[in-house]
Amino acid sequence: MEYIENVLYTLIAIQVFYFFIFGMAGLAPHELKLKRGMPFTRFAILIPGYKEDNIIVDTAKKALEVDYPAEYRRIVVLADSFKPETVEKLRLTGVEVLEVSFEHSTKAKSINKGLEYLSQDPPEAVVILDSDNVMAHFFLRKVSDAFQSGYKIIQAHRTAKNRNTPMAVLDSANEEIGNHIFRKGHRNLGLSAALIGSGMVFEFNLFRKYMSQITDTAGEDKLLEMLLLKDRHTIEYFEHAYVYDEKVSTTKNFGKQRTRWLGAQFYFFRHFFFDGVKHLITKGNIDYFDKCFQMALIPKVLLIGLLGILALVDYFSPYLQCNWIVLTAMYYLAMLASVPANMYDAQLARAIFHIPVAMMALIGSILKITKKTATHFEVTEKGHTGDGN
Known part of the structure; x- marks a missing residue:
């Protein structure tokens, strides 16, 4: 049991550190160096x-x-x-x-x-x-x-x-x-x-x-x-x-929508992950490997729930050996830091209570994935025509 927990902790910790590092990096500004007075692009x-x-x-x-x-x-x-x-x-x-x-x-x-x-x-x-x-x-x-x-x-x-x-x-x-x-x-x-x-x-x-x-x-x-x-x-x-x-x-x-996205993610993980590892080792192509690595990531919403459960079990149970509470805190901090300040309002507070619903939808999406999911297009119904400005 301890061996299984250590393996699971290591795999999830890699993803948590990945999100934490890039989440903190995203707090710095990123401005393009633009030339002014240039001709119009066709x-x-x-x-x-x-x-x-x-x-x-x-x-x-x-x-x-x-x-x-x-x-x-x-x-x-x-x-x-x-x-x-x-x-x-x-x-x-x-x-x-x-x-x-x-x-x-x-x-x-x-x-x-x-x-x-x-x-x-x-x-x-x-x-x-x-x-x-x-x-x-x-x-x-x-x-x-x-x-x-x-x-x-x-x-x-x-x-x-x-x-x-x-x-x-x-x-x-x-x-x-x-x-x-x-x-x-x-x-x-x-x-x-x-x-x-x-x-x-x-x-x-x-x-x-x-x-x-x-x-x-x-x-x-x-x-x-x-x-x-x-x-x-x-x-x-x-x-x-x-x-x-x-x-x-x-x-x-x-x-x-997530069934289609996750089907594509699983497809690309199977077909590209080890090629990404190969290019990292033989050619030093970090960019390509990073993209292939992203195909192995657990969906963000699902990880919120999974880590929350593990942190609660860690707090109340003597059976878990790893420090899930610290890992959960790091992940939640990365998520909170990544949401723009102008989105912190009453709507977001109410929506947080729907995270379990989104988690169940994600689990259902995973169960519906077939071999055809990554190659067949299915439209997501939309109808909101506001301009967002």
């Missing part, structure tokens, strides 16, 4: 969507309202399985619409079709949005300055546009913890920021080169990140360039 904004007729027209209209010269930006909606009337409404807004269809739909397939379409008149850079995303008013101006200053792969600051339910508040906090640890904290320690699937900016030819290697996966952003880091590209994080993203409002959608 952007193409790709918005892939799958059966999301209820929100895509509003998203397209919001994209057209962003402050940026029209001659320097194209907005292209990649319409997979949309209703004919939705496609017509989209075209009336003034955006470009590329209808796509696949036997097995994935976001990567839609994006590759979009890149093929753009190659007839290629832009300098591509912005990837989800069908519910809204760019901040000056977003394109900011990322244009960054691109012209030499940053060719940028993850913008994706943040919540809704906090309408306790689950949405928890999802919002989880997003900001990820921004703090996996993006800002990583960049402050010299490692690449993590991609998050939308609010991403890429040099066109570079993006097309790597996306052409990705088709049948529901975790295209993670695979893209693996390929980029394996070839030693650096992913920058632009904290002050905002994209507003809808957070899941119900336990059902939370579980559905």
